[in-house]
Amino acid sequence: MDTWTPSSWRERPVLQMPVYPDATALASAEQRLGALPPLIFPGEISQLRERLAAVSRGEAFLLQGGDCAESFDEFGQEPVESTFRVILQMAVVLTYAAACPVVKVGRIAGQFAKPRSSDTETVNGVSLPSYRGDIINGSDFSASARQPDPARLLQAYSHSAATLNLLRALAQGGFADLREVHRWTADFVRSSPQGARFEELADRITQSLAFMEACGFDAARAPQLHAVEFYTSHEALHLQYEQALARYDERQQRWYAASAHLLWLGERTRNVDGAHVEFLRGIGNAVGVKIGPAASADDVLRLMDLLDPGQQPGRLVLITRMGSDKVADRLPPLLRAVRREGRTPVWCCDPMHGNTVTASNGYKTRDFERILQEMNGFFAAHAQEGTYPGGLHFEMTGQDVTECRGGAQALTDERLEERYRSACDPRLNGSQSLELAFRIADVLKSARR
Template sequence: MLPWYPASWREKPARQLPAYPDPAALADACQQLGAFPPLVAESEVAALRADLAEVAAGRAFLLQGGDCAEDLDAQGGTPARETLRVLLQMAVVLTYGAARPVVKVGRIAGQYAKPRSADTETRDGVTLPSYRGDIVNGAEFSAAARMPDPQRLLRAYSASAATLNLLRALTQGGFADLHQLHRWTSDFVRASPQGQRYAQLADRIGEALAFMAACGFTQDSAAPLRAVRFYTSHEALLLPYEEALTRRDDAVGDWHATSAHLLWLGERTRQPDAAHVEYLRGIANPVGVKIGPGAPPDDVLALLERLNPARAPGRVVLITRMGAGRLPERLPPLLEAVRHSGHPVVWSCDPMHGNTVTSSHGVKTRDFGRIVQEVRGFFAAHAACGTVAGGLHVELTGLDVTECRGGGQNLGDDDLARRYTSACDPRLNGSQSLELAFLVADLLKAQRG
């Protein structure tokens, strides 16, 4: 295997990269990024790898969730705060049900790029470049907005830094305190059946905390009650941006992507001999790979050998996104092949991307029932194979959107237009996310016997 360096991906075929009209302007923006401070620290990345090694061993559970595509123009930090709020609620539900730690990873503070099925989009006879996320171009269908703009890389860095500052303040400054469980519930969730179930759970935890305090375990003496470790992640699509933010740890010689704690590859960019895999193989961060129903076992094993030849626990997360109807047939052969190979992977379930459909009004949506079906099938397949169902990966928001059908709110096609704000794919709202967490908690509790 040839030596790796941050730009070695440029010697490989690359997919899903935008065509910038001014390469010199792109190079200038990347040079500026290269002089900026890292967004995450090597010690944080090492902590996540250690946490994910516990997940791979079945001693912890991974919860990864957040926006489909973040908005550079979002003001005031509300989307980030509401996403954190619902992820904390879900983590409490899962921790209580599984009786094991939950590793919390957001699709946040960097999820600004999106893969597309075509390079261009045509409307009313006009063809323009496809929208590839705010880090590349604008969603508005105009020639000016759709032109890839290198200055957006700098805006994305600034927005990611601001969001990270907010997340660190919230997770370390009292917002994540377990004594504040009731305050995490949004108003629109509070009156729902899952909101009421969560309130009952919060009451039980509150009673346990009061008992612990009476025994001398106060907030001051039990730091995990007051703060949480929260990590960030995004899809590694825009390789010039990632390269510019790659840093070397001189103490040990490792290279790190400092744009996020964890980066993942999608179905469209996971070719073992292509540019995106080449970049990810050289960084010390944990890496994720989306695995769809068409992935043969040999391809998955080749990816694992490429990304983790040392077979280090906590290095690779395999995120399956099969579709509810295809998972029972397609997932078991992958589980068996990886188990026999000895690779210590984290298996995580993405029940969203394989279940996207078009509503009767022509709007992309997802059915909550199909999402639940895929999650149940994921756990059943692992139980049958004797492997660890280690995580859940979902597109969600804590905001009161109406983008996915079904759930306790019983949303239908006519409801979608009321509050459909996603620029790309439909997300679970806070109520549906909490409902899914209770389902997974029940599945984890059943595993415990």
Template sequence: MPPPNAPAATTPPSAWHPASWRTHPARQMPTYPDAQALASACGQLAQFPPLIFAGEVRALRAQLAEVAAGRAFLLQGGDCAESFDTLDGAAARETFRVMLQMAVVLTYGAARPVVKVGRIAGQFAKPRSADTETQGDVTLPSYRGDIINGAPFAAADRAPQPERLLRAYSASAATLNLLRALAQGGFADLHQLHAWTADFVRHSPQGQRYQALADRISEALAFMAACGFTSQHMAQLREVAVYTSHEALLLPYEEALTRRGDGLRAQDTGDWFGGSAHMLWLGERTRQLDGAHIEYLRGIANPVGVKIGPQATPADVLALLNAIDPARQPGRTVLITRMGAGKLAAHLPPLLAAVRDAGHPAVWACDPMHGNTVTTRHGVKTRDFDNIVQEVREFFAAHAQEGTVAGGLHVELTGQDVTECRGGGQNLTDDNLQTNYTSACDPRLNGSQSLELAFLVADLLRGR
């Protein structure tokens, strides 16, 4: 197998294939000490069934096209980085639970359907600002996520391990199996509205507001049942569609799981699909036009997200869209802004105007998390809820100014009672952060803060 950082070359559009990224410069990629072991692991992955199927990808693209047109709203959320150590299903269930609650708040408040995409069942790789980490006199490779190496600062853990790709596949399959069971097995039934509330959220102001909303919906469901419309007869009341997504960083893994057509027959033809998740995205560190990540993502039919920071120019964004979606297909691209509170008013409107005027049907989503990370005096990474709220408000204000569609929200969250972000209705401070700080990487909103943010966004959507 050729090394991931092979020299750059230009690949004609007609010459795209799942491995064509290997002729482009690949950033944020680990160096595996045993290339043969990596090739063996990827060979095994290539024989496995895809984690998702072409029909699901097409369904998501159709729904994202509705988001781009302003007839639906995208809610994308989940862990900063999933861990192999939390595979008992509790973390996935709690994330799904809070996303259901947020979706109900948004649907009821804004009177539009919500497309639910989790940062889940595959978010095992993380970009790093440096290839190595030094502690004392020892320098080791940086921790890049459980799919690549281990977090403990030891040489055996930090060396990239190809067998972790196989473990990531198994972990993703298990989580996806649980999500599908929850989504279709009764857990997502609207009659369970009250049961979705975690105990620590129930007595908070936003928990009480949610309970009042759930009461009104329950009354409407009771009326519908009296008219003969029950969850037994209407799948829309008892089931939801949930999709998976992750950052496409580890390209050998993505290549090994790429399939053509429905991915089940050797003779399949037609579009290529990334089989690791329904949607994949590019980060700020890997969206170079000549880079391997864009080369891979331009050839698959999955929806592709692109993170857009405050340094991006209109020319940058248009070039990215032309590379990934030259045919301008609705539902193909999601532009995810992550600029930081106080920066959107100056930086976002010119980007919105350029994309609007060029006629690209991209979805615009707001990531109010990554531009607002700070470190406390005790060396703990956190985010201030007030800054998150400010960035969301500025996102909606910029779209109102340009007459464009504020299409979605992209957040790092968990339904668990973590104490990783300051503020919110619980008034978490620096002194509270270490009470239950469990993130493997960046700080996440807890269930209470997530619900509070959903009510804010619902109010903003209703105002539009």
């Protein structure tokens, strides 16, 4: 750590970063960001790390979900509230089933950058820079929209600040009151099988609260029933943005990323010699790493040595994304190697990214059954190796989109175009997300028995 500074990443190979045509404008945007207040504070970061430490010990479960890439155009109360509502519902389902706390982390208030497999996109013989998320350029296929614009960094900060303000109000201002659990269901979910099943669960919770009050428990004075802890996260892709929002905490005498509670590295940016690993190794936040099927045990252990040399509880989240057809073969050797070294990271499953396919009509989609298969394979591998399956990481929205096939709604290729709104990857809608929660709950309940 003696050689680390917030800018030391600039001396390392950089991948998945835009090339700005105006270096002066970029430097000006970075300077302005550096003078703005932090979005997240050290005490909040420390609290999340304590909660994740409990997950690593098998005393809690991590639920991390949200948009694949947030959009400036869809900013507003309804999208944020709908996503928050579904995560609340999923957390209640899992808490009831597993009888343990659920740590709630959103892919929100900063998830504006996306890695791409190619630097350019070609349409009708015209090649332009790929869309890399609203923090960098626009999704419209035009030369002006696709040019990286430093002003978007300040827009991303502004949107993140407003979203965080709303999330804190929702989490602490009464919306998350467990006595209002019946009001959390969106109209389009309410009429689905998942909506009916959630209403049954809500009835049981309401009856339990009434019973406790009859026994003398004062629900009105129990803060745990009226508010929830909710944390934010995003992929640490745009390093100029992250560096500009890095802050030094005098009390803890260390740097932290003030853009989110938790930052993660993607499969494309976890090179041990790369710029992204260099930046994340020096901050005090909880850090996640996506682990794909090509990762070896040596790769994982080397990353752990760099990102968590002190083996601090709650510091590291390993997010596996193997694919439904590979998880049974590729995950157990990694679990075995990490356990053999005495390491206890949080193990989390991303069943989305390894299961992306192209539908017959050209839409990028994901099959609900393959998502379930990878999730089941994740739990089975941990049961086999005697390790704890600590959480789930997924892309979702509370809105009524049609982007992933299958589920109880039985969405087909033909129906994808009805409400396909994602600018990047397909997301589970509110009904599919709740269905997934009930499936996970059944697994956790069986494990508890």
